Amino acid sequence: xxxxxxxxxxxxxxxxxxxxxxxxxxxxxxxxxxxxxxxxxxxxxxxxxxxxxxxxxxxxxxxxxxxxxxxxxxxxxxxxxxxxxxxxxxxxxxxxxxxxxxxxxxxxxxxxxxxxxxxxxxxxxxxxxxxxxxxxxxxxxxxxxxxxxxxxxxxxxxxxxxxxxxxxxxxxxxxxxxxxxxxxxxxxxxxxxxxxxxx
Amino acid sequence: xxxxxxxxxxxxxxxxxxxxxxxxxxxxxxxxxxxxxxxxxxxxxxxxxxxxxxxxxxxxxxxxxxxxxxxxxxxxxxxxxxxxxxxxxxxxxxxxxxxxxxxxxxxxxxxxxxxxxxxxxxxxxxxxxxxxxxxxxxxxxxxxxxxxxxxxxxxxxxxxxxxxxxxxxxxxxxxxxxxxxxxxxxxxxxxxxxxxxxxxxxxxxxxxxxxxxxxxxxxxxxxxxxxxxxxxxxxxxxxxxxxxxxxxxxxxxxxxxxxxxxxxxxxxxxxxxxxxxxxxxxxxxxxxxxxxxxxxxxxxxxxxxxxxxxxxxxxxxxxxxxxxxxxxxxxxxxxxxxxxxxxxxxxxxxxxxxxxxxxxxxxxxxxxxxxxxxxxxxxxxxxxxxxxxxxxxxxxxxxxxxxxxxxxxxxxxxxxxxxxxxxxxxxxxxxxxxxxxxxxxxxxxxxxxxxxxxxxxxxxxxxxxxxxxxxxxxxxxxxxxxxxxxxxxxxxxxxxxxxxxxxxxxxxxxxxxxxxxxxxxxxxxxxxxxxxxxxxxxxxxxxxxxxxxxxxxxxxxxxxxxxxxxxxxxxxxxxxxxxxx
Ligand code: HEM
Ligand SMILES: [Cu+2]
Numbered sequence: 126x127x128x129x130x131x132x133x134x135x136x137x138x139x140x141x142x143x144x145x146x147x148x149x150x151x152x153x154x155x156x157x158x159x160x161x162x163x164x165x166x167x168x169x170x171x172x173x174x175x176x177x178x179x180x181x182x183x184x185x186x187x188x189x190x191x192x193x194x195x196x197x198x199x200x201x202x203x204x205x206x207x208x209x210x211x212x213x214x215x216x217x218x219x220x221x222x223x224x225x226x227x228x229x230x231x232x233x234x235x236x237x238x239x240x241x242x243x244x245x246x247x248x249x250x251x252x253x254x255x256x257x258x259x260x261x262x263x264x265x266x267x268x269x270x271x272x273x274x275x276x277x278x279x280x281x282x283x284x285x286x287x288x289x290x291x292x293x294x295x296x297x298x299x300x301x302x303x304x305x306x307x308x309x310x311x312x313x314x315x316x317x318x319x320x321x322x323x324x
Numbered sequence: 325x326x327x328x329x330x331x332x333x334x335x336x337x338x339x340x341x342x343x344x345x346x347x348x349x350x351x352x353x354x355x356x357x358x359x360x361x362x363x364x365x366x367x368x369x370x371x372x373x374x375x376x377x378x379x380x381x382x383x384x385x386x387x388x389x390x391x392x393x394x395x396x397x398x399x400x401x402x403x404x405x406x407x408x409x410x411x412x413x414x415x416x417x418x419x420x421x422x423x424x425x426x427x428x429x430x431x432x433x434x435x436x437x438x439x440x441x442x443x444x445x446x447x448x449x450x451x452x453x454x455x456x457x458x459x460x461x462x463x464x465x466x467x468x469x470x471x472x473x474x475x476x477x478x479x480x481x482x483x484x485x486x487x488x489x490x491x492x493x494x495x496x497x498x499x500x501x502x503x504x505x506x507x508x509x510x511x512x513x514x515x516x517x518x519x520x521x522x523x524x525x526x527x528x529x530x531x532x533x534x535x536x537x538x539x540x541x542x543x544x545x546x547x548x549x550x551x552x553x554x555x556x557x558x559x560x561x562x563x564x565x566x567x568x569x570x571x572x573x574x575x576x577x578x579x580x581x582x583x584x585x586x587x588x589x590x591x592x593x594x595x596x597x598x599x600x601x602x603x604x605x606x607x608x609x610x611x612x613x614x615x616x617x618x619x620x621x622x623x624x625x626x627x628x629x630x631x632x633x634x635x636x637x638x639x640x641x642x643x644x645x646x647x648x649x650x651x652x653x654x655x656x657x658x659x660x661x662x663x664x665x666x667x668x669x670x671x672x673x674x675x676x677x678x679x680x681x682x683x684x685x686x687x688x689x690x691x692x693x694x695x696x697x698x699x700x701x702x703x704x705x706x707x708x709x710x711x712x713x714x715x716x717x718x719x720x721x722x723x724x725x726x727x728x729x730x731x732x733x734x735x736x737x738x739x740x741x742x743x744x745x746x747x748x749x750x751x752x753x754x755x756x757x758x759x760x761x762x763x764x765x766x767x768x769x770x771x772x773x774x775x776x777x778x779x780x781x782x783x784x785x786x787x788x789x790x791x792x793x794x795x796x797x798x799x800x801x802x803x804x805x806x807x808x809x810x811x812x813x814x815x816x817x818x819x820x821x822x823x824x825x826x827x828x829x830x831x832x833x834x835x836x837x838x839x840x841x842x843x844x845x846x847x848x849x850x851x852x853x854x855x856x857x858x859x860x861x862x863x864x865x866x867x868x869x870x871x872x873x874x875x876x877x878x879x880x881x882x883x884x885x886x887x888x889x890x891x892x893x894x895x896x897x898x899x900x901x902x903x904x905x
Contacts, residue, residue, distance in 0.1 A: 128357075128875065166564065262563065
């Protein structure tokens with residue numbers, strides 16, 4: 126006899142969620158604590174700092190970051206569309222929207238790359254000041270989350286999508302979880318953007 | 325089963341296969357079976373506990389006989405055989421780290437949680453078996469990194485298990501290993517806690533409502549929430565300290581820092597106290613992570629061996645939950661001496677006093693369960709009973725530490741060391757040992773030897789109190805913790821005889837563990853065979869199946885009909901899984 130784990134594709138009737146969905150919410154709760162700690166660090170260090178730029182925009186590139194914000198918000202929309210396409214049983218449309226999501230996230234990283242290299246060009250490193258330390262660490266960790274998301278999404282679009290044939294419901298559930306994660310990554314940026322670039 | 329079967333009609337596609345067809349390495353090394361993973365955690369954790377204990381046994385030589393060469397093996401460590409101050413610091417830091425993060429937590433959460441929780445909720449495995457496999461190996465890698473740090477140039481981390489900056493930032497390379505190792509251990513804990521919570525909530529069998537969960541399941545779930553929410557801030561802090569060390573940032577380095585007579589060339593402007601906040605935000609909940617699985621284990625053992633329902637089961641459960649919540653808002657009681665101001669310290673004093681209430685309630689429910697019962701003094705029961713006064717001593721000595729007026733004197737002295745060792749060593753560790761004796765027949769189908777168990781118990785109780793009781797007196801005499809040689813101070817020299825006594829007791833404690841290790845190893849093959857699958861008359865679901873359980877845990881469908889600890893009027897157990905009037 127083999128091991129059977131229930132509620133992989135259908136929700137548990139008592140709790141109303143699948144295992145994966147409960148899992149991803151718990152994971153996101155821990156991520157909230159991770160970034161919560163970093164934002165607290167930002168607040169504490171800034172409130173006692175002697176040399177902090179009056180506005181982030183004095184030293185950071187707001188137009189580029191705005192473009193990045195647009196990229197991420199759009200990608201949050203496209204990932205929902207990809208999930209909706211699966212709900213409508215359209216695998217091709219799913220791949221299209223997922224592909225767009227990945228493209229937009231690459232766009233985000235490319236712009237981030239230009240931002241970083243212009244900072245390095247002007248000899249602004251994490252060690253330069255507390256502001257740059259916070260800036261590089263927080264956007265860097267966020268960037269790692271973006272990369273994690275890209276890898277997951279590429280997998281789900283490519284080899285992972287084979288599951289669609291055998292277990293469509295479970296696959297749709299996976300896309301929903303990937304979407305929840307991606308919204309979170311987006312949300313972190315929406316806090317980072319004003320906290321670092323505007324205020 | 326009917327309700328189950330249609331829910332996992334796809335089950336056969338992604339289930340992880342039949343036990344006996346698997347090659348050795350899939351069955352025992354990279355297994356996804358929660359029972360195998362639980363044992364892997366257990367064996368690894370016991371190894372680390374012994375290793376960490378060994379470090380301390382060496383340090384105790386230096387403490388008892390300062391600057392004398394360690395007999396026989398001293399030359400392995402230094403040229404003259406004397407434990408150098410550098411090594412002393414490394415051993416101390418690694419002792420704490422290993423015992424907490426690689427020993428007690430993996431044993432309580434990784435081993436007991438993994439092995440028992442799916443069984444106790446009637447599941448065939450954890451909700452995410454592959455993730456479970458991953459958690460173990462990530463933990464393993466973290467452990468290897470910690471051990472490897474001993475061989476790095478300048479040795480292992482030496483800034484204490486608390487790793488306070490700025491010292492930890494300007495320290496040698498070992499600290500970098502420590503931080504990277506911690507990131508692995510934290511990641512492993514996070515994966516594990518998600519798995520635990522989802523398994524407990526989602527995979528409950530029919531009839532197992534929350535208020536029918538055995539106390540151990542509750543303890544594991546609350547523990548998992550603590551790990552899930554308290555560990556990420558330390559992960560963040562670890563990343564920041566890594567940045568300070570590797571990228572030259574100054575998150576934790578204030579301006580104007582001078583190291584060995586030279587101004588440190590960093591941008592400055594950081595805040596060392598910030599590390600303490602982030603660290604204790606984890607580390608206070610962490611102490612409940614150390615104690616809650618133990619509390620759960622003791623509850624199970626007391627119920628079975630008194631053949632009585634646990635007194636005030638609901639109160640007990642609500643106390644555990646309340647304890648979990650409160651543990652997030654007491655952390656700064658470790659930092660009263662940082663000059664935090666009266667408002668802050670008043671707040672944290674108040675929350676600390678409040679959190680001791682549920683601890684006392686937990687103890688009281690257990691004591692009242694014992695009251696008037698006819699106790700069966702099995703070896704696990706002896707350890708479980710001993711846990712109660714030991715935990716009480718540990719908890720009560722925490723109260724003076726939670727009040728600023730007395731903490732000013734006691735902070736950073738041996739009194740604090742005595743306090744937390746009473747909760748963790750004769751507290752948690754005794755409970756975990758009780759658990760090993762109690763569930764050994766479940767895991768192997770054989771009993772551990774009773775005689776060896778009793779020898780182990782009595783020697784351990786006496787020796788362990790001999791180690792930790794004098795610490796209270798030494799602390800009150802003003803001896804600081806983390807001292808290489810206290811005899812250079814007059815008040816330290818006066819207390820030195822206590823150190824000698826404590827060291828002898830520590831070595832005796834080590835000897836006392838030999839029968840235990842021998843017992844654990846040999847009973848596997850030669851222990852007395854159990855006659856029934858339920859040798860203790862347990863009422864919870866892990867006893868509803870064969871001992872040892874088959875790969876899929878339950879061969880026939882199980883269902884739950886009543887609370888976890890119910891007995892008929894003539895004390896006959898009414899197991900949760902037996903349908904009966
Ligand atoms: C039940 C009530 C408890 C109270 C009121 C309490 C209070 C305290 C306080 C105020 C301190 C800080 C002392 C100082 O540094 O000056 C402390 C330290 C500590 N406690 Fe407790 N505690 C309690 C239970 C526990 C439990 C259950 C555990 C672990 C299983 C524990 C483990 C520790 C540890 C490890 C430290 C020292 C950490 C260090 O500085 O290295 N405590 N306790
Ligand atoms: Cu504490």
